[in-house]
Amino acid sequence: MGIQGIDLSLIWGVIIAFGVMMYVIMDGFDLGLGILFPMISDEQERDVMMNTVAPVWDGNETWLVLGGAALYGAFPLAYGVILEALYLPLIFMLAGLIFRGVAFEFRFKAPAEKRHLWDWAFIGGSLLATFSQGVVIGAYVAGIPVVDRQFAGGGLDWLAPFPLVCGVGLVVAYALLGSTWLLVKTEGMLESRMRHYSRPLAWLLLAMVLVIGAWTLQMHPELATRWFNHAHLTVFAGLVVLAALALFGLLRSLRQRHTHWPFVFTLVLMFLGYIGLALSIWPNIIPPSVSLWAAASPATSQLFALIGALFILPVILMYTFWNYYVFRGKVRIGDGYH
Template identity: 50%
Template sequence: MDYALIWAILIAVAVFAYVALDGFDLGIAMLFPWFKREEHRDVMMNTVAPVWDGNETWLVLGGGGLLAVFPLAFAVLMPALYMPVIAMLLGLIFRGVAFEYRFKTKRGKPIWDLSFMIGSLVAALSQGIMLGAMLQGIKVVDRSYGGGWFDWLTPFSLFCGLAVVVGYMLLGSTWLVMKTRGELQQRSFRAARITALLLALSIAVVSLYLPWRDAAIAERWFSFPASVWLWTLPLTLALVTLGLLRSLTREHEVAPYLWALGLFFLSFVGFAISIFPYLVPRSITLWQAAAPDNSLVFLLYGAVILLPIIAAYTGYTYWVFRGKVDPDAGYHD
């Protein structure tokens, strides 16, 4: 069996689960400037109160799995992305502390609101910058990072960071559409329409820029006839975008969030196709980065036991707290 490939798929699933689940609560925080009323902000936070910390389990699984299963890739990527990784972790810490403290004070609430917004923005921006830095390539010399401290900081990586911010705001606004009523829901519809258009434009720009910049990516996507089947992906992406915009125009409640997840999933698949089989693009493949097979098998036993448990309690939590949020119910009542 190809244990390295199996683990690459498992880590990809964990990373996408994190983006899909933690993305909307980061997005909700970044939507705070458009929702000035305190009662609206209270409801927004209550929509994610039961699930936000559990969502971050998948980030731990993805990062820890990379260290244990692909140590060479981890050893190259960490020094290359050290600053945005630290910024992301600090942002998540500020966001978590603000979440808990905001409900315990009246006078200091604006401070914790600001901390909640800034922490979430830094975390989302850092994740997008890391994605952009990986897509543009990381310099490797003798199986170690050969670049400088700020190689990750480029116009393209910043653009990817802003695109992830917009994408998370789309997830957040569609989540609020599904979980709220009245004026808050209508404002969420408006935010979702704007962010959906901006995200579609961002995906289009990245999709055109990468083949123009990277000959290997261009060959994969444009070599006829091998790439014909790949073009089902951008066509499906266009259809999903239209479905999202249509559901927002007709003010459906559940469908916009599902369409938005579909947009993220297809973009994630496109990213994977563009860099496969590399974990460090154009330098280190997943097989070169993998730990010995006996280690992969040992870790796989643990994953087979733990992953269903994590998925089960996550699903159960969402099931218990399904439906609309009661504006009169508080997080720490």
């Protein structure tokens, strides 16, 4: 359980869930910019798109490092099994993030005739990283077989229809995050284009959520039993109602030409989906059979790491808030941070 009745595994589970959620939300919209990049042909508008995240994109990935390090320290069994099961899509994700990161730095320094190469590195890296993350999530939700505390599946189990559809779904979700982020940060024709793209992306995301949700319940009938029994039905209905209200608010704010509210409502949709996922797999950290406590490291190790985490988490949060505060406001043609 923990030290003197404190459930350290539960605390670490919350920290990891929070870190992953922060990464998905904050790195999601800048990956979304790369997904939207092919829809914008004007070089100056592309510069503006990249400059909206240039000061913050690398800080966003701090949350990914935090989540991975916390998983390794607090739940080494889960770390080992998940990495073994999803080694290839995680490598693809890292390769995409590397291409995207290099493109950020080199695109602005490349001569005009070479810039298109870095544009495609940015587009390809963003798509590859996003799709791979979706595949990882889909394979994780589908379930990872564990026998005698060892991964009991194959190295290509992730290469299945459900994870691949989840990859497409995450591409749509990040594109919507990116388009609504640009409503906050840009103006003129670029803002108008993003408003035009956001509405069909919202409806497409709804369709993907319905397909993936129904598919998940078909794969795991026990989830249907959990969600629709009397004890959990209120929570499930509450999440559905809140998601419907957030979608309505998103579409309405787009029609009324708000700049900030569409992004806020998109964040709410992402948050509600994440909460639904977390509640569906609870209390397992390796679905469908390994719980937080079964995968945990010794309590003394968890406590030692927790002391450090309690120092570093406020620093990351303060740095993140200050970064976004300093670089708030619209980005215009001619502005830049390189």
